[in-house]
Structures are given as C-alpha cells and as structure tokens.
Amino acid sequence: MVRTLTKLALSLAVLMAQGHAAALTVFACEPEWAALTQALLPGAKVYSATHHLQDPHHIEARPSLIAQLRNADMAVCTGAELEAGWLPMLQAKAGNAKIQNGQPGMFYAADHVTLIHPFKGTVTPFSGDVHVQGNPHLHADPRRLLAVARALATRLAAIAPAEKVRIDRQLQQFETALTDKIQAWEQLAKPLRGRSVVTQHANFGYLWLWLGMNPVADLEPKPGVPPTPAHLARTLEQSRAAPPMAIVIAQHHDPRPAQWLSGQLGTPQKMVVLPATVTSDGPDALFRWFDLMVNRLVQVAP
Numbered sequence: 001m002v003r004t005l006t007k008l009a010l011s012l013a014v015l016m017a018q019g020h021a022a023a024l025t026v027f028a029c030e031p032e033w034a035a036l037t038q039a040l041l042p043g044a045k046v047y048s049a050t051h052h053l054q055d056p057h058h059i060e061a062r063p064s065l066i067a068q069l070r071n072a073d074m075a076v077c078t079g080a081e082l083e084a085g086w087l088p089m090l091q092a093k094a095g096n097a098k099i100q101n102g103q104p105g106m107f108y109a110a111d112h113v114t115l116i117h118p119f120k121g122t123v124t125p126f127s128g129d130v131h132v133q134g135n136p137h138l139h140a141d142p143r144r145l146l147a148v149a150r151a152l153a154t155r156l157a158a159i160a161p162a163e164k165v166r167i168d169r170q171l172q173q174f175e176t177a178l179t180d181k182i183q184a185w186e187q188l189a190k191p192l193r194g195r196s197v198v199t200q201h202a203n204f205g206y207l208w209l210w211l212g213m214n215p216v217a218d219l220e221p222k223p224g225v226p227p228t229p230a231h232l233a234r235t236l237e238q239s240r241a242a243p244p245m246a247i248v249i250a251q252h253h254d255p256r257p258a259q260w261l262s263g264q265l266g267t268p269q270k271m272v273v274l275p276a277t278v279t280s281d282g283p284d285a286l287f288r289w290f291d292l293m294v295n296r297l298v299q300v301a302p
C-alpha cells in the first residue's frame with residue numbers, strides 16, 4: 001500500500017514537473033500570434049507586445065518590452081520587415097540567445113506563406129512604410145493563417161517536445177474548426193464578391209484577396225504618410241465616378257481622411273472601421289475577429 005502510494009506520489013511529481021517545465025514563455029509581437037500560440041499550446045505564458053489599437057509598424061522599444069523578451073523561451077512575430085523599426089533593437093537589448101534570428105526560438109510567420117505585392121520601386125527615406133518583401137499583414141487571410149498554424153505547431157513541439165502530443169491535438173482541433181469556419185464565412189461573404197472598397201494602407205489586403213473584393217483606391221498612397229489634398233481630391237473624383245461599396249479603415253488609423261471622403265460622398269454609413277487584429281483573448285479570438293469583419297462588411301453590402 002505504502003509502495004503504491006509512494007509510486008503514485010512519484011508519478012504525480014513527475015507529471016507536475018513536466019507540467020511546470022512545459023509552461024513555455026512566449027513573446028508575441030502582435031496579438032494575432034499571441035492568440036494563435038494560445039490556441040496551439042493552452043497554458044503557455046504568452047505576452048503580446050502590442051494590442052489592436054496600436055500600429056505594429058511603429059512601436060517604441062520600451063524597457064518593459066525588453067524585459068519581456070529577455071525572459072522569453074520563444075518569440076512569434078510577423079517578419080517581412082513589419083517590425084523592422086523596433087524588434088531588432090529589442091533583440092539586441094534583451095541579451096537572450098534563444099530569440100535571435102536563425103534560432104528555433106525566433107519564429108516569423110511570413111517565412112511560411114507567400115506574400116502578395118512586394119514593393120517594386122526604389123525605397124527612399126520619403127517612401128513611408130513600404131513593404132519591400134510584400135504585404136506582411138498576412139493574418140487577414142484565414143488560409144494563410146492555417147499554414148502559419150501548422151508551421152508554428154511544428155516549431156512549438158520542437159521547443160517543448162514534452163508537449164508534442166498535446167500541440168498536435170490542438171492543431172488538429174484548430175484546423176478542423178478553422179476549415180469549417182472558412183466555408184461558413186465564404187458562404188456568408190458571397191454578396192461581397194467583386195465589390196469595390198476604398199482602403200487605407202495594406203492592412204486588409206489579404207482579406208480582399210480571400211473574399212474576391214477589389215481595393216480600388218488607397219487613402220494612404222505612401223504608407224504611414226498622411227494623404228495630400230491632391231490625392232484626396234483624386235480619390236473623391238474616382239469614388240464619385242464609381243462609388244465604392246465601402247470605405248474601410250483599421251481601428252488604429254487616423255479616421256479623418258475616410259470621414260472626409262464618406263462625408264463628401266454623402267454616404268457616412270459606408271465608412272467601416274475594423275480592428276486590424278484580434279481584440280480579445282481566449283481560444284476563439286481569431287474566429288471572433290473574422291466573424292466580426294465578415295459580418296460588418298456584409299451589413300454594408302446593399
């Protein structure tokens with residue numbers, strides 16, 4: 001009896017030790033990667049460096065971020081130079097070998113999908129936030145998100161081998177749920193096919209591609225630089241000639257150009273403000289975000 005109890009206590013201790021060892025600390029550059037990591041490895045200590053009201057191109061390398069990165073077992077970021085203005089400084093100051101480029105602990109989502117619209121021009125200090133390698137806002141395409149989920153699951157399992165079985169199971173659940181959801185969203189979004197939108201920056205470029213929508217004008221021709229009056233006048237003229245279904249901006253954008261345009265067109269109801277990433281925590285955060293975007297767009301489709 002005593003021996004059985006001792007055995008039981010020992011196996012419990014082993015289990016607890018495994019559980020403890022498995023509490024991976026993950027630094028996510030953006031909330032979508034925090035959400036994905038939590039979906040694949042519930043119980044991991046995940047810290048998101050940014051939230052949905054922040055512009056991920058422009059983040060201050062604050063000491064609190066450096067401290068978080070210093071303690072991380074792994075970092076999950078977008079890559080494709082989205083974080084070029086702040087992540088390299090954090091990596092340098094964190095002094096953490098695990099999350100340096102080329103290490104298994106440094107995961108870039110953009111390395112695992114094909115990017116759209118690489119910048120073909122010459123980059124100057126006046127070019128704005130151009131994306132030379134292609135549009136990095138890839139999480140707005142649920143099919144690319146699935147590809148990233150598979151790659152991230154493999155990487156997480158390599159870093160925490162004791163969790164491999166659980167991660168595989170979580171991935172399978174996520175894949176099944178997302179695949180079903182994609183079908184439902186595509187069905188719901190049928191009225192959006194071929195419809196035109198005026199946008200601001202490339203945040204939803206992958207969403208338009210997935211849903212078959214046409215971004216006909218960009219209120220921010222130079223990324224990160226406010227539009228000139230001449231550009232706004234041109235966009236207005238174009239929008240009068242061929243009225244867009246909606247004018248769509250992200251929550252972290254300056255709303256004034258879109259407000260002005262929808263006001264001039266006399267259709268304030270056409271202005272749609274969407275979060276550029278998840279706005280909540282929890283295993284369903286990514287699904288809720290797509291639900292919100294698709295439903296909101298369908299609402300404005302006449």
Ligand SMILES: [Zn+2]
Nearest residue numbers: 129131202203
């Ligand atoms: Zn961008």
